[in-house]
Each structure stands twice: as C-alpha cells, then as structure tokens.
C-alpha cells in the first residue's frame with residue numbers, strides 16, 4: 001500500500017464520572033486524512049484544509065504522534081500527511097486526538113500493520129501531550145478502538161475496550177467559543193475530598209457496569225461528575241439550562257464533553273437524541289454565538305479506511 005485515506009472520528013472524553021479514564025467514539029463527526037509514502041525519511045505535513053494549524057512537524061499533533069511511532073518502527077521511507085479538519089480545535093470533541101490517532105493509524109497501515117490499534121495508543125498520546133500538556137488517552141483510545149475505552153491505568157498503560165449498547169446515541173452541542181484544553185485543565189483543583197472520591201468511584205463503577213449490562217437506566221444514574229464539572233461548567237454559557245433541557249426531553253444523562261465547551265447527552269434511541277438536540281437548540285436560540293449540534297450513533301470500530 002502506497003497511500004491510505006481514513007476517517008478519523010470525534011470522541012467524547014470523561015463522560016462525566018470518568019475524568020481522564022473514559023471516552024467514547026462518535027460516528028457522524030470526524031476529520032479525514034490522506035497519508036502517503038515518500039522516499040525521504042521522516043514526516044511532512046503537506047496541507048491542512050479547514051483549520052489554521054501549524055504545518056511544522058514538531059508543532060503539529062499529527063506530526064509529533066507520527067514521529068513517536070517512527071522512533072519505534074524505523075521505516076526506511078517517510079510520509080506525507082494531508083488533513084481535512086472538520087472537528088474544530090478547542091471544541092471538546094477530540095480534535096487533536098483525531099489527528100494524532102489518524103497519523104499513527106495511517107503510518108502503521110503503510111508499514112504493513114506491525115502494531116495493533118491498542119499498541120498505537122501510547123504513540124498517539126504524544127500528540128495529546130503537545131496539545132494539552134498532558135498525555136491523556138481518553139480521546140485517542142476510543143478513536144483507535146471504537147466504542148467506549150476505559151483506561152484502568154496510565155503507568156503501565158492498561159486499556160479496556162467496551163462495546164457500546166446498541167441503542168445508545170449521543171447528542172453534542174458545540175458553542176462556537178474556543179476553550180483550550182490546557183486552559184480548562186488549569187482551573188482544576190489537584191485534590192478532591194474523600195466523600196467526592198467515594199461518590200465518583202460509585203458512579204464510574206455504575207457506568208462501566210451499565211455499559212456491560214446494557215442497562216440504560218444504570219448508565220443514566222451514573223452520569224454525574226463530582227470532580228471537574230462544578231469548576232468547568234462555569235466556563236460554558238447556558239450549561240445548566242442545556243443540561244436541564246436534555247433531562248426534560250428524555251436523555252439518560254449528560255455533562256461536559258471532554259474539556260468543553262461542548263456538552264453531551266446520552267439517550268436511548270435516535271428519536272430521543274433528536275428531541276434532545278431540538279430542545280438544546282431552543283435554549284441557545286438567542287445566543288450571540290453560533291452553535292453546532294451533532295447527533296451520533298456510537299462508532300464501534302474507530303478509525304475507518306476509506307476508498
């Protein structure tokens with residue numbers, strides 16, 4: 001194979017109670033990337049369409065993740081990368097992760113698939129380190145594995161892929177104000193009281209159990225965040241109203257998508273997810289900034305190869 005074209009999905013990280021340890025892969029939103037082999041070793045970011053992002057390899061998340069993988073694979077050829085960005089930077093739905101995961105997936109494919117998608121995660125995480133200052137895996141892991149991905153441990157890296165219950169749909173609203181992950185990480189307190197940690201453990205256990213048991217009500221009961229939502233929600237316009245509108249219209253639950261400013265709601269069935277989207281739209285009808293709304297099934301396979 002000399003060239004590969006891929007769909008690089010958006011992802012929702014954290015899912016309320018799983019800060020830095022849980023994420024899910026979306027189906028209807030994502031970037032595209034074309035990665036081509038070339039004779040000269042190394043990586044060149046040839047073009048980025050749809051976003052104003054650096055072309056310099058060491059300053060680009062796809063470049064940095066790709067270089068980390070080249071260190072491991074040592075191919076005697078190089079790669080040209082073209083990125084078609086649809087996921088806006090700073091949206092909270094894994095824009096940098098899509099590029100980092102796409103780069104390592106494409107390079108691995110052009111080298112004959114020596115590594116599994118699970119093994120690629122640690123290289124994609126290097127892109128996240130550049131983008132946010134922290135090598136978190138809760139966007140890159142679901143982007144590469146599909147479904148839900150649960151990070152049991154970072155050192156050593158131990159990641160479990162969880163199949164999504166079939167009727168689960170996500171609604172995501174993206175207020176078009178940029179909130180950099182670096183900035184929304186900087187507002188977080190570094191310690192949490194024991195009673196909050198206990199509640200969070202209960203909810204995270206409940207959410208993971210709900211996914212395995214395909215128990216939609218348990219999933220809904222578990223979507224609470226004691227750690228970051230109280231601080232980060234202050235940075236998101238209309239947060240409480242949007243969340244209430246989601247609940248009032250049948251969502252199982254919801255919260256901040258990744259580091260924000262996007263918000264997500266999970267629902268049982270597309271019809272409910274669409275109703276939630278309409279209700280969210282009404283909440284922001286008079287806002288003086290644009291809002292983008294996505295309704296998506298859960299993507300079971302992550303990055304997809306395109307013809």
Ligand code: HSE
Pocket residue numbers: 013014019020021092094136138139181184185257258259
């Ligand atoms: N877990 C990360 C955070 C996700 O909340 O900062 C960023 O998309």
